[in-house]
Amino acid sequence: MKKLLSGNEAIARGAWESGVRIAAAYPGTPSTEILETFAPMPGVYAEWCPNEKVALDVAIGAAYAGARAMAVMKHVGLNVAADAFFYASMTGTEAGLVIVSADDPDMHSSQNEQDNRRYARFARVPCLEPSDSQEAKDLVGAAFSISEEFDTPVMLRTTTRIAHSYTLVELGEPEVEDRPEPPSYRIDTGKYVMVPGNARRRHPVIEERMAKLARFAETFPYNQVEMNDRSLGIVTNGVAYQYAKEVFPEASILKLGMTYPLPKAMIQDFAAQVDRLIVLEELDPFIEEEIRLLGIQVEGKIIFPICGEFNPQVVRDRAIEAGLLPGSARVEVKEPEKGPLPPRPPILCPGCPHRGVFHVTNKLKLVVNGDIGCYTLGFLPPQAALHTCGCMGASIGVAHGVAKARIKERNAAVIGDSTFFHTGMPALLNTVYNQGHTITIVLDNRTTAMTGHQHHPGTGRTLQGEETVAVKFEHLARAMGIEEVHTVDSYDLKGVEEALRACLAQDGPAVIVARRECALLPEVRRQWLPLKVNEERCNGCALCFQVGCPALVKSQRLDEKTGRPKAWIDPLLCTGCEICAQVCAREAILFRAQLAGNGG
Amino acid sequence: MTKFDFLLVGVGGQGVLLASDILAEVGLKAGYDAKKAEVHGMAQRGGSVVSHVRWAEKVLSPLIGRGEVDYLLALEKLEALRYIEVLRPGGTVIVNDHRIPPVSVSSGGDEYPDDQRVRRVLSEVAGDVRFLPGVELARELGNARASNVVTLGALSQCLDVDLDIWLEVIAERVPEKYVELNHQAFLAGRRQL
Numbered sequence: 001m002k003k004l005l006s007g008n009e010a011i012a013r014g015a016w017e018s019g020v021r022i023a024a025a026y027p028g029t030p031s032t033e034i035l036e037t038f039a040p041m042p043g044v045y046a047e048w049c050p051n052e053k054v055a056l057d058v059a060i061g062a063a064y065a066g067a068r069a070m071a072v073m074k075h076v077g078l079n080v081a082a083d084a085f086f087y088a089s090m091t092g093t094e095a096g097l098v099i100v101s102a103d104d105p106d107m108h109s110s111q112n113e114q115d116n117r118r119y120a121r122f123a124r125v126p127c128l129e130p131s132d133s134q135e136a137k138d139l140v141g142a143a144f145s146i147s148e149e150f151d152t153p154v155m156l157r158t159t160t161r162i163a164h165s166y167t168l169v170e171l172g173e174p175e176v177e178d179r180p181e182p183p184s185y186r187i188d189t190g191k192y193v194m195v196p197g198n199a200r201r202r203h204p205v206i207e208e209r210m211a212k213l214a215r216f217a218e219t220f221p222y223n224q225v226e227m228n229d230r231s232l233g234i235v236t237n238g239v240a241y242q243y244a245k246e247v248f249p250e251a252s253i254l255k256l257g258m259t260y261p262l263p264k265a266m267i268q269d270f271a272a273q274v275d276r277l278i279v280l281e282e283l284d285p286f287i288e289e290e291i292r293l294l295g296i297q298v299e300g301k302i303i304f305p306i307c308g309e310f311n312p313q314v315v316r317d318r319a320i321e322a323g324l325l326p327g328s329a330r331v332e333v334k335e336p337e338k339g340p341l342p343p344r345p346p347i348l349c350p351g352c353p354h355r356g357v358f359h360v361t362n363k364l365k366l367v368v369n370g371d372i373g374c375y376t377l378g379f380l381p382p383q384a385a386l387h388t389c390g391c392m393g394a395s396i397g398v399a400h401g402v403a404k405a406r407i408k409e410r411n412a413a414v415i416g417d418s419t420f421f422h423t424g425m426p427a428l429l430n431t432v433y434n435q436g437h438t439i440t441i442v443l444d445n446r447t448t449a450m451t452g453h454q455h456h457p458g459t460g461r462t463l464q465g466e467e468t469v470a471v472k473f474e475h476l477a478r479a480m481g482i483e484e485v486h487t488v489d490s491y492d493l494k495g496v497e498e499a500l501r502a503c504l505a506q507d508g509p510a511v512i513v514a515r516r517e518c519a520l521l522p523e524v525r526r527q528w529l530p531l532k533v534n535e536e537r538c539n540g541c542a543l544c545f546q547v548g549c550p551a552l553v554k555s556q557r558l559d560e561k562t563g564r565p566k567a568w569i570d571p572l573l574c575t576g577c578e579i580c581a582q583v584c585a586r587e588a589i590l591f592r593a594q595l596a597g598n599g600g
Numbered sequence: 601m602t603k604f605d606f607l608l609v610g611v612g613g614q615g616v617l618l619a620s621d622i623l624a625e626v627g628l629k630a631g632y633d634a635k636k637a638e639v640h641g642m643a644q645r646g647g648s649v650v651s652h653v654r655w656a657e658k659v660l661s662p663l664i665g666r667g668e669v670d671y672l673l674a675l676e677k678l679e680a681l682r683y684i685e686v687l688r689p690g691g692t693v694i695v696n697d698h699r700i701p702p703v704s705v706s707s708g709g710d711e712y713p714d715d716q717r718v719r720r721v722l723s724e725v726a727g728d729v730r731f732l733p734g735v736e737l738a739r740e741l742g743n744a745r746a747s748n749v750v751t752l753g754a755l756s757q758c759l760d761v762d763l764d765i766w767l768e769v770i771a772e773r774v775p776e777k778y779v780e781l782n783h784q785a786f787l788a789g790r791r792q793l
């Protein structure tokens with residue numbers, strides 16, 4: 001049966017068909033749907049971990065114990081998990097271990113662009129790359145075979161465009177039977193205890209493994225030559241293969257399904273048969289550099305960009321500039337003069353609880369060291385309330401450093417609930433231990449919101465829907481020795497302000513848990529109730545517009561005295577959070593209770 | 601080679617992704633190869649959303665290059681304007697006549713373009729520009745949020761695909777209790793063009 005699947009869905013299916021029974025991950029765009037698709041499949045165990053390093057350790061443990069296991073993360077997740085990635089390469093595993101790294105060219109939802117094939121080479125781990133969903137599914141199976149044959153973890157690298165494009169996939173059935181009896185744990189300390197003596201003995205084994213894998217790459221069926229017109233030969237990988245086929249239908253192509261280690265003889269042979277050799281690969285000149293090391297003349301990044309994502313147009317335009325295609329190949333584009341257009345960047349949703357907290361940090365003129373999550377968007381005007389964002393968990397350490405360096409203003413760390421569990425906890429411990437007085441605001445919207453509502457250790461549910469302990473931030477903070485701990489409702493502007501003022505008035509480290517469910521959670525959606533503006537009271541002062549809610553727009557009606565447009569609330573967007581109603585100085589925005597009184 | 605390249609644009613929360621799901625699946629059922637590309641992440645609602653859907657005997661790139669889109673389907677007017685140059689000169693634009701001003705219009709100095717400007721600019725590129733009151737039609741049927749399917753219904757008039765296929769895919773893609781509403785929404789849009 002054929003089905004339209006995203007690359008992520010195909011990987012989940014491939015994992016199930018390959019007999020993966022244990023998978024672990026931390027949500028991260030563009031990888032999140034892999035575990036969400038895998039978790040409900042029959043006979044599997046899957047979990048969200050607090051971070052990618054823990055997820056990879058869990059998968060490694062499962063593979064040590066003889067179960068095929070998979071860890072899934074976005075590209076920067078592998079930075080967090082890098083320690084584990086390297087030791088797993090050194091030890092190998094008893095059963096197959098695959099690490100899915102979903103890279104994000106063009107940073108659709110990331111803080112930096114990085115090419116994780118560098119990690120594969122760095123840690124001596126083979127790297128496979130699919131060019132569509134069918135290959136994404138098939139390469140999972142190939143990855144497990146390679147992992148077990150060569151005693152190595154295998155990286156399956158996707159990019160956003162593979163992860164989130166839907167293409168046809170032929171579904172198969174699981175190959176592997178469940179183990180009837182749990183096996184005994186096989187103890188092999190020389191292989192699995194990486195103290196210097198053992199590690200020194202392992203390193204040559206790893207180098208030898210890579211040499212064997214390089215020979216294997218020569219016959220790996222997903223490295224494919226398609227000979228056509230020999231005037232141009234294109235070496236390509238991943239989704240760039242699709243662009244190569246579309247833009248250069250006549251060219252000869254060497255498609256690499258395994259990009260580390262490379263099939264050197266195959267490349268040499270291909271290069272010898274074509275007049276001009278180019279590499280078409282997104283991000284780093286990874287394949288290109290390896291080909292140069294073979295002493296072969298090749299062009300790559302001199303033609304195609306390092307930054308951003310490819311598409312047929314980028315590839316075609318650059319190819320025309322480089323003389324690879326005639327000028328007549330250019331696609332006619334008509335660019336009319338549009339006049340200025342207001343941008344529509346991602347923004348805090350209507351009803352977002354973070355908006356209320358940012359309103360107060362602005363009022364108190366705090367410098368805010370932020371973190372990764374929906375609330376990062378608080379940096380945007382009109383609130384412009386968040387002033388740094390680097391990586392997961394950075395806020396608390398950065399805020400501590402800022403405070404230790406001493407500035408005139410007071411500062412606060414702002415971090416989401418899931419991000420706090422991810423890497424915020426050690427940083428908070430550091431603030432306490434080193435006698436910082438930073439205020440840490442945990443924006444607890446009861447979910448991992450930005451990636452699409454995943455559970456985390458604070459929600460009381462696991463990935464597979466089991467009820468579990470709901471860890472409380474207040475308890476953690478107190479256990480770390482913090483005495484100033486407040487819990488407030490993020491929608492209650494007065495309450496948030498009182499808590500912040502109390503924290504500012506004392507000199508120790510403080511934690512405020514600003515709690516309110518994400519407005520998009522299904523149980524909250526059911527309570528949406530659009531507010532209304534009393535047009536007679538509104539004088540167009542525009543104070544409410546400063547909270548930056550998309551549901552609040554300028555009405556067509558102007559105030560007679562001020563001549564300014566009154567406020568209007570779009571009933572299709574408003575959730576009834578009442579943040580704007582609290583901000584309005586003229587009581588012109590009706591609270592929920594008043595709506596009922598007014599007959600709705 | 602017969603090919604149909606669609607770009608669907610709108611604002612997060614309007615149902616661009618559901619509309620593109622349906623469209624891709626209809627392509628498959630009509631006997632084409634189909635691919636669909638979209639980007640998740642960042643804000644859930646309120647940002648600009650784009651989805652590429654391609655039908656052909658064999659589809660290669662999941663993304664459509666600029667100037668190659670045959671049908672631009674816009675669930676919001678400003679977004680139609682934002683993406684118009686993706687359209688093949690002479691191609692078709694179908695616009696849900698609905699306005700969602702970005703926050704920079706209320707809190708900053710930005711202006712939402714007026715209808716005259718929207719129509720003029722779209723006509724400079726497109727051979728065929730169709731506006732339909734998707735939100736009003738959907739509201740009349742009882743749920744203004746079905747304007748995505750109304751707009752899809754309008755698009756269906758431009759394509760030679762059996763009505764039954766559309767209705768079947770819609771029934772597969774929406775929760776059971778909303779099938780009737782979405783069928784009505786689709787037909788209302790279909791009658792508009």
